[in-house]
Amino acid sequence: MTTIRIDNLKRTYGTVRAVDDISLTVGRGELFTLLGPSGCGKTTLLRMIAGFNEVESGGIWFDDERIDLLPAHKRNIGMVFQNYAIFPNMTVEANVAYGLRARKVATADIGARVAQALARVRLQDYGPRRPHELSGGQLQRVAIARALVVEPAVLLFDEPLSNLDAQLRVEMRVEIRQLQQSLGITAIYVTHDQEEALAISDRIAVLRSGRVEQVAAPEEIYHQPKTAFVAEFLGGTNMLRGVAGSYDGARTEVMVGGARFLVKGQVAPAGRQIMLSVRPEILRLANEASGSHVEVRLKLREFLGPVQRLHAALPDGTPIKISALSGQPLAARTGDVLHLSYDPAQIIVFPGTS
């Protein structure tokens, strides 16, 4: 098991700062996810660790060993590529054995280790097959077996599930997570899919324009985003512009779009512009005005199976989304007024007008 330490890493392409002074520590046996929109630098950072992109300044350490000066083929890192990168001219077995041959493992041992690795990804009978006979999911499992069989210090995943269909994606991520936990191997996982990141990770780093916005466990990063960007990127939220009002000793009043919201604590001096992040699922349909509540007008209802999403508007027309369980009966029709109640402690406040 290995700890990964990234110190002040930098990489610029022309004037673009792809990786802008990033420092991170990934603990032993942790599955650490780099999450962000395309162009945020997550893939560049991963490829710097793998040795495919050069490090401009800063360093990368595996435990006490500095690895960013080593050539890519001497770093002992397992990597799973987005498009699998299975060698098309070799059988499944030869693909998995490739790294062992490179490490000059005795021929007698190679067979057993390949068989074991294939069994671990439930492909024990597929050794003699050719890659073109395999499905996308099977190819991805070969790629994982090939990366694991060399017993790497660290495992890197570069958007490994993005080429699979939705259902398979969910199955594979469970499989990857179980495998990683049972082996206890330190892993870095790159994705732009926030749901995948939340589901699979021990911790997540949200990246934006080459910088780290926040590093935290999935629950924390979802419920306590540090920046408006993180709040919006993870799960989607209602980001509402408002003006702070009076503080009653427990809650602050905030005027948003002609409605009055209550937020826990004194968040800003009266009159200050602030942003509120109101997650769609903290708004609950209530029968009448009571406690912390707000009135909105229903615009459109989307039925999504287990949940329904309601598109509504605040008095001045500002759109607001509500997600409610489908089990909750809803008699309201377009144009009707809805009463929404919420817990003031669940609204997150950000400064300014970003």
Add this chain to the structure above:
Amino acid sequence: MKTFRTFVTYAALAFLGLFLLYPLSLVLNASLRLDGTGALTLANYGSIVASPYYLHSLGNSLMASAMATVLAALIGVPLAFCLARIDIPGKAALLTLAALPLVLPSFVAAYALVLLFGHAGVITTAMRAIGIPIGSIYGLPGIVLVFAFTLYPFVLMPTFAGFRAVDASIEEAGRNLGGSRWHVFRTVLLPVVSPAVMAGALLVFIEALENFGVPAVLAEDRPFLAVDIFKLFAGEADSDPASAGVLSVLLIICTALILLAQRHYLSRRRFSTNARSAPPVLPLSRGWRIVAAAFSWGAVLLSLLPFAAVLFISFMKFRGPVLSWEFDIGNYVMLLRGSYEPLYNTFLLATVAAVVTIILGAPIGYIVTRQRGPSAMALDLVAMIPFVVSGTVLAIGLIIAFNSGVLVLTGGWLIIVIAYVVRKLPFGVRSASAIVHQIDPSLEEASINLGVSPFRTFVRLTVPLMASGLVGGFVLVWITAASELSSTIVLYTSRWSTMTVRMYQLLEGTGAGAATAAASILILFTCVPLLLVHRHLRRQEDSLL
């Protein structure tokens, strides 16, 4: 990763520097030296420009190339349209046959023209016997015809691809918006294919301008640039290296300008539309379909007819230069009686050259495809220079460079191989780069990530993945090296004479019969390897362009 790439880049640049740029610089130098004293001067240029003969020579060459280009386009574009959009019987065979003239030796076609329509040609004599005189095919008419019919595939192939690349839906959209078929053809199809036509036509021009063999056979005593350069340098009576240098520099400038224009033109236009569904066959009446089929088959067969004629005539009996209609293998006996050496030399030189070209071309093609940055760009540029240098000029440069000093190569086989390798390198590089484009870079990264060094990854993973493509490239290089005349004629010695040189000598002398046998052997040298690796070649045709 870096060390491997750096090594390949510098090794390739060193090779091309030594065997291409250095010799060419010596040619340039020779053109700037005063005869005798060796002082720097522009006088040589002055005397060439002042000489009506050489101006005529330049004019003839440019005129022949321009006319051949127009004619090649007039054959290639309609043929491309017919093959792409009209239901013609035997289309697949037609496409394969239409690519043949590119690799068949064009001076053999020129010689066929002489055999058929020359002073003592079969058809000329026959027609004269019944009282119909035939105009002379020597000079411009014959040269233009041969160029057009051997070089039209340069226009045909990209234009065909262009017509095929127009997605059916684009045309349908044009029709749906209310355009007539003709209107859609003019506003959608032509603009899409015109860069392809242009690109191909400029290549025809370059190839025609550089070509030595065809004017050597057909010009008689009319001046042509490529022939004059050879005569000025190698001629026994009037050797004048300075003037040869001047003409060489002029030739290189012409071809380089055309190539730059071609690259510039291409870089601003992209004619592929990534067709998902190939454009449909045009619904034509039976009559029009017959016209299209007759034109297509007619043009392709006409371009191959000279080669067939040579093969046929080679088995006829010659009495001196006069042909009689009796079957006989005497021509072959006469050709090979002297020695098998030219046959053996051709085989050996072409094989060694093809092996070296591919070994050198594969890594260069790899680097220029995978690598960005100034050194890769320099490599890409330098590796394409042989395109604009005619074989004669390169050979002259090699002789000046390696006739004396530390490295003496003249008179041996190595200098011929070097000339072939340098000349054919663009083929090797392009065919390799075409394959590398199809190999996902993450395959190599996966290999490196698994602990195999970049160099070993290239050898053990990339090369096997490239192998089937490289076989095609190898065969193309082999064929074109085996029928190479323009540099061989400058570099050969009696010990290292080749089939092409033998044929040239026989043409100059009185060995008409043996020359047909030599020409036939060259045709076989082209067709047999092509048949052997036919499967591999489909993808390779583009690398000729």
